[in-house]
Amino acid sequence: MKLLIPGGAGYVGSHMAKYAQNQGHDVVVMDDFSTGHEWAVRDYEVLRVNLLDQEMLARSLKGRQFDGVIHFAAKSLVSESVKKPDLYYRNNVVGTLNLVHELLRNDINDLVFSSTAAIFGNPVTNSIAEEHSKLPINPYGQSKLMAENILRDICSAYSFNATCLRYFNAAGADQSETIGEAHEPETHLIPNILKSVLPDGNKLKVFGTDYDTYDGTCVRDYVHVTDLAQAHLLALEHMNNNSGFSAYNLGNGKGFSVADVIKACEKVTGTCIQFAVEGRRTGDPAVLVADSQLAFNQLGWRPQYDSLDAIVRSAWRWHQRGSR
Ligand SMILES: NC(=O)c1ccc[n+]([C@@H]2O[C@H](COP(=O)([O-])OP(=O)(O)OC[C@H]3O[C@@H](n4cnc5c(N)ncnc54)[C@H](O)[C@@H]3O)[C@@H](O)[C@H]2O)c1
Numbered sequence: 001m002k003l004l005i006p007g008g009a010g011y012v013g014s015h016m017a018k019y020a021q022n023q024g025h026d027v028v029v030m031d032d033f034s035t036g037h038e039w040a041v042r043d044y045e046v047l048r049v050n051l052l053d054q055e056m057l058a059r060s061l062k063g064r065q066f067d068g069v070i071h072f073a074a075k076s077l078v079s080e081s082v083k084k085p086d087l088y089y090r091n092n093v094v095g096t097l098n099l100v101h102e103l104l105r106n107d108i109n110d111l112v113f114s115s116t117a118a119i120f121g122n123p124v125t126n127s128i129a130e131e132h133s134k135l136p137i138n139p140y141g142q143s144k145l146m147a148e149n150i151l152r153d154i155c156s157a158y159s160f161n162a163t164c165l166r167y168f169n170a171a172g173a174d175q176s177e178t179i180g181e182a183h184e185p186e187t188h189l190i191p192n193i194l195k196s197v198l199p200d201g202n203k204l205k206v207f208g209t210d211y212d213t214y215d216g217t218c219v220r221d222y223v224h225v226t227d228l229a230q231a232h233l234l235a236l237e238h239m240n241n242n243s244g245f246s247a248y249n250l251g252n253g254k255g256f257s258v259a260d261v262i263k264a265c266e267k268v269t270g271t272c273i274q275f276a277v278e279g280r281r282t283g284d285p286a287v288l289v290a291d292s293q294l295a296f297n298q299l300g301w302r303p304q305y306d307s308l309d310a311i312v313r314s315a316w317r318w319h320q321r322g323s324r
Contacts, residue, residue, distance in 0.1 A: 001236065002026045002065065004108075006051060006099060007072030008044070009036025012114065012170050012225055014179045016070055017044055019229035030060070031073065040179050051095035054102075061102045068110045068236040069103060071096065074144070077187060078118065078283060081140035092143035093150070100154055109159060111151070112235045115166040115247065117221075119145040122285050129291040130249055137283050148247065155245035163235040168221035168251035168290045170228055172311040173318035180318030181225075189258060190222070190312060193265045193273060194319045204273060206258055208280035211287075217258035219287040221251035224305035224314070234299040248299065251290025256308050264308045268316050 003020055007013040008029030013036070017027045021043065029041045032050035047060045051073055074092045075081070081088040096113070103111065118141030120132050136142040151162040171190050173180030181191045196204040209216040231250050238246075256264075262273050295301040305311050 001067035002028070003236075004028050004030060004066040004069045005072065006030040006069070007036070007074065007114070009033055009038070009041045009046070010072055011181045011183060012167070012228060013070075013072035014040035015174055015225040016072065016229045016232055017041065018174055018176070018179060019226055020070075020233060023233060025233075028066070035075070035183065037182060051098050052090065054098050057098055057102050058105070061106050061108075064106065066108050068112065068239075069099075069108060070112045070232050070236070071099060072114045073099075074114065076116070076140060077185075078138050078140050079187070079281075081138050081143070082283075085139035088139045088143045089146070092140075093146045096147040097150060100151070100160075104154075104158060104160065109161055110236060110239050111160070111162045112232050113147065113151055113162055113164045115144050115148055115164040116141065117166055117168045117249070117251075117288050117290065119148065119166060123288060126287070127253065127289045127291040128249060130247055130294055152245045159243075161239045161243050162245050163239060164245075164247040165228070165231055165235060166247065166249045166290075167228055168223055168249070168288060170225045171222040172224040172226070172305060172314040174226060175314065177318050177321055180315060189220070189261055190265070190315050191319065193262060194269065194312075194316055196275075197265075197269050197271045197273060198319065204262075204275040205278050206262075206275045207278050207284065209277050211280075213257055213286050215257050215259045218284055219255035219257045219289065221253065221255055221289045222261075222308060222311055223251050223290075223303060224311050227301075227303035227305055230304075231295060231299060231301045234301055238299050246298075248295040248301075249290045249292055250295055250301070251292055252303055252306065253290055253292055255287060255289040261308065261312070264312045265316075268309060268312045
């Protein structure tokens with residue numbers, strides 16, 4: 001397939017591009033490099049486009065055909081979204097609308113959209129299935145839910161297919177060790193733990209040890225980024241015979257506490273990890289674990305990285321290589 005990957009220079013998108021190319025697909029990345037990296041996309045044709053620049057977007061897609069579009073381009077820092085909601089609604093909602101508008105004009109009809117567990121808000125069940133109530137508690141989650149709803153309406157009105165994949169916590173790095181997780185600022189737990197043991201690393205902060213969980217720290221569901229990439233290709237294949245809108249939750253279905261993750265990182269790095277305990281962060285639910293049964297049953301998705309140690313090991317190999 002010929003695939004367009006907006007946001008392909010970012011963490012999850014660059015793993016998608018690599019996985020798709022390894023599977024024999026032809027990849028074109030589109031990115032404005034606002035949070036993405038040149039070093040992550042050296043092997044692909046790159047269209048340097050901001051999705052908010054409708055004219056440039058139209059020019060770059062004119063006359064081009066793609067069998068599928070996998071759309072990762074978004075801003076995704078919860079705390080930033082609280083401080084600058086307009087930035088998030090514009091980038092994530094208007095950006096998606098602009099993209100869909102040009103896809104419709106060019107008769108490109110299959111889209112996979114990066115959604116998030118943040119659309120659910122505070123969980124009311126132990127594990128979160130697709131029908132769980134959707135009450136996001138920050139503008140980031142709200143912007144993703146709005147984009148999902150827009151895509152649902154577009155699919156009803158036109159001959160267009162969209163699958164929303166709601167990831168829980170993406171983690172780990174490609175086995176080639178050439179790409180990995182590099183956000184600035186980094187807010188994700190595993191890279192922050194691993195960076196804290198490297199020379200010049202900042203001391204790790206643990207936010208909240210008084211949650212109603214088995215050890216008082218937050219529990220999250222970590223899913224390997226290459227397993228996520230596999231799900232995107234399966235979703236595109238599934239759309240060949242299943243038109244319209246669909247949505248799937250993607251996680252390992254196992255919850256690990258912050259303390260569990262620190263222990264796994266200690267084992268993998270052979271280091272005693274020092275940390276400072278801070279107060280809870282606003283908007284952090286105690287437990288977020290996915291029920292991915294629907295993706296298993298309908299997409300035939302089977303995550304390959306089923307242990308936290310294996311996920312951490314892949315991330316550690318990449319972090320040890322230093323700056324790109
Ligand atoms: N990382 C996770 O754990 C996680 C969890 C759930 C959902 N997601 C979603 O997955 C997607 C990718 O996340 P990530 O962690 O790789 O983030 P990232 O910041 O590394 O990647 C986002 C990419 O999109 C690009 N981009 C942003 N706005 C753009 C615009 N207007 N035009 C063109 N390019 C633009 C950035 O330059 C970057 O390359 C996001 O949509 C995010 O909401 C990520």
